[in-house]
Amino acid sequence: MDPAQQWVHEREAAELLALKHGTLRTMRRDRRLLPGDHYIFATGTAGGPVVYNITAIRESMAQRTKDLVTAEAKRRAASKKVKQDSIETFSDAQHVRAGS
Template structure:
């Protein structure tokens, strides 16, 4: 699919699509090609391959976010001090002295 149609179909700005290409988030020969085989030629995209790739990236990002949140929750839980009855009595005695 030509670049203009691909950007509309994917709902991405042309600059975003080109940035993804430059940063190799979209791979040459797999997600896009130079239609004439020359670097300054028009670019065509494989929409099905891009969608599949974006699904994989989304799943990986969601898993990373889940792991980050889990670690944050663990850190918060570990930061909370708790006291059982014997330790609470000891704490009260220390505060009162």
């Protein structure tokens, strides 16, 4: 086990990550936290106390944040392009022909 990893009980993990206990449980249930990587059952039995790997969770959250921000930037760029492409413009040649 990597000594840089910090495994702590749920109450302390919630505090260190600035999350509510329920949020950690939801993240586990939704598989945003992976068993063995982000959390383990401290006694090795399902339903036992859970300890969390703070270092791994922070790294995962940092990567997820980068991915979300990148995806949002792409979405905004695509939306901006659609808006710009929908703007009707008239060249001088069209204007002159229309006036003739």
